Amino acid sequence: MTNFSTEPYVVNIGPQHPSTHGVFRMKVTLDGERITDAEMVVGYLHRSMEKLAEERTYTQNIPFTDRADYLSSMSNNLAYCLTAEKLAGIAVPERGEHIRVIMAELQRLANHCMAVGTFINDAGAWQTPLMWLFAEREKILDLFEMTCGARLTLNYMRIGGVSFDLPDEFVPACRRFIDQFPGRLDEVEQMLLENEILLARSKGIGVIPTVAAINASLTGPMLRASGVAWDIRKADPYSIYDRFAFRVPVGENGDSYDRFLVRLAEMRESVKIVDQALRALPGGPHKVDVPLSIRPPVGEAYARVEAPKGELGFYLVSDGGTSPWRFHMRPPSLINLSLLREMVIGLTIADAIVSFGSVDIVIGELDR
């Protein structure tokens, strides 16, 4: 059978596919089930967000950030507002800072619930862990709804603070949530952490070596899983993160399983931060009075936050007018995905899907 001629087999995974988490397209060349080449196609959800933002005032741009990474809009709001405040030189009152931290960490919990759930779903556990974690995410969304009325595209933070003060019932409800959340996490870990099948499927799959991770500018759980202790909340503290005690989980192998572990461990750390912030929550105003249409001085500013997916930064250039002259985003989804081709070549389709699922992307942010 040596003169048996075969030809490469090109399969489009996406843009409509159950595990591309939206409209991402991966054009893979197969030899049997093994991937010999892969091409990533992005841009199916491009909405020209950065250009549109140049026509709107600084405050009007906040809703755009909701729609970038729509699974963690609080973090996006925070990053954008921090940048605008840096540009305009606005200080946020203490209570506002605390609320921002609480919200950003709750958002991290919600995002990681989704990320872990869909990752396990991609590995083939038919929706059960996803549903368990979704139930927890729902409770977080309830907390958001209680505060600002929205559940997904929150538009909660404002330049100079947050749009509404916390309602009276928020603190006890949030306390109840973070008290029971680690128990739920235990259940998920019990089912999955040492599951032989999950280990077989994700250990050593989609490995990113440390050097490659740094060279490709990966951030967030992806970088930490590859063995680099890097967290902007500690490395370049923004808001009031330097006041809270928490640790940074770092993986060893840089594989899909470590990314999963890092996310689980991060959730536990986030719970600690929320707890501390709730205890330290001061009274006072939740925002400073900033006019709806601000005119920052001519200049530029870049501020970054540790968003659930990695380093989320905004770069704003002001020409002294009411709208930014340039509005640029550093989307962690896109940059974390840049190594996907190298990750999946040589793997089978099944492994490629697991590797892809472990990256945790949102197409809204990928394409903007």
Add this chain to the structure above:
Amino acid sequence: MNVLANWWDLRSLANPVNGLLGWLRDKGWDEIAYIVSGSIGAAAIGLFLGVAMLALIWVERRVIARIQIRRGPNRVGPQGLLQPVADAIKLMQKESLTPRLGDKWVFWLAPLLLFIPTVLTLGVVPFGDGMTVADLNVGVLFIIAVGSVMPLVVFMAGWSSNNKYSLLGAMRTIAMVLSYELPAVISLLSVVVLTGSMQLGEIINFQKDHNTWNVFLLPLPFAIYLIASLAEIGRSPYDIAEAESEIVAGYHTEYSGMKFGLFYAVELANALIIGGLFAVFFFGGWWTYYLDVIIPSWVLFFVKMLLGYWLFVWARGTVPRLRIDQSLKFSWQFLVPMGLLNVVLVAFEVALWYQLDAPGIILAPFAVINWLLTAGLIVGYVRLLKLEHTQTPRRLTLTEDVGIVTHVPAPSAAGYSAAGGSPA
């Protein structure tokens, strides 16, 4: 229980039929009796399949929902019981698309042919005392033979769809069935050697006569058959052939409307039948120690069947999916040698039994020996293959300092190459 009881005695559902057939034979109409008995058997199986499929969709969705802390369908009819009917109506109304470049005839034929193994297998399943449509004396062989039609039909579906996902799914099915048919057959061989018969009724009678269930005597074949049958019918964790997150829906990606419904229904029915075969081979069929005196035998059988099915649903709601090469490796490396060893062991025991002309109580020490040997074999074999601790998860480092590299991962054998993309 007396099979020739009065026809209104519904402890055996066969009684009314036997009453009718007896009356026909008394009249001397043997040919008519033959036709009537065949028709009644076919009708009963058809009715059972129809009702079972509708019921199972509901059971499956509700059980999975409970596992996933949801409610499941609860709107159509009481407790959502009519949901499968609504689903079926919806599927019938939908357009059944045929791929333009596909093989139309084969594409049409595949979902219909898929029913054949299902229906034929049901023909030899004893649903209760004396309630078999055809208790063939080669029943086990028949089930295996008929079951091997399945991969052919699946390949027809995958090939004729002219879809790459379908083809991949079909290929995976062939590989899976080839690998898992063998351990399934080997484990049933142990049952056949022990009971000395391929007839399903006789297998049950053996368990009844010796007051035992085969599962006590044959723990290893039970485990192997459980795994292999999961793989053969493609249920989680072996739903590799229709892995949703990887190849969309595998071989039935292109099917829509009622043709898709047929694939879906047959999948459920197969799971139920495997549950029934479990009951027959390992749990005494309709015979349940002293319970079958009080409870009708067919009720006991259905309960066991549903318990087996529930096990499959439970697995589906719990475990992730294996990769195809891992599952094939598991079959050839683990299940097949284990099964073969067990056949030798059982054959030796049976020979000893016959040689000594010993009473049936000798099965008790055999059971103990088999359980101990099973545990020993599994542990020993795992040691031999050095499967232990290779997958032990390592814990993360939790650090307060950032900006340092805590650990440099070793370059892996497969996957990433820093030079940018030559396959490993």
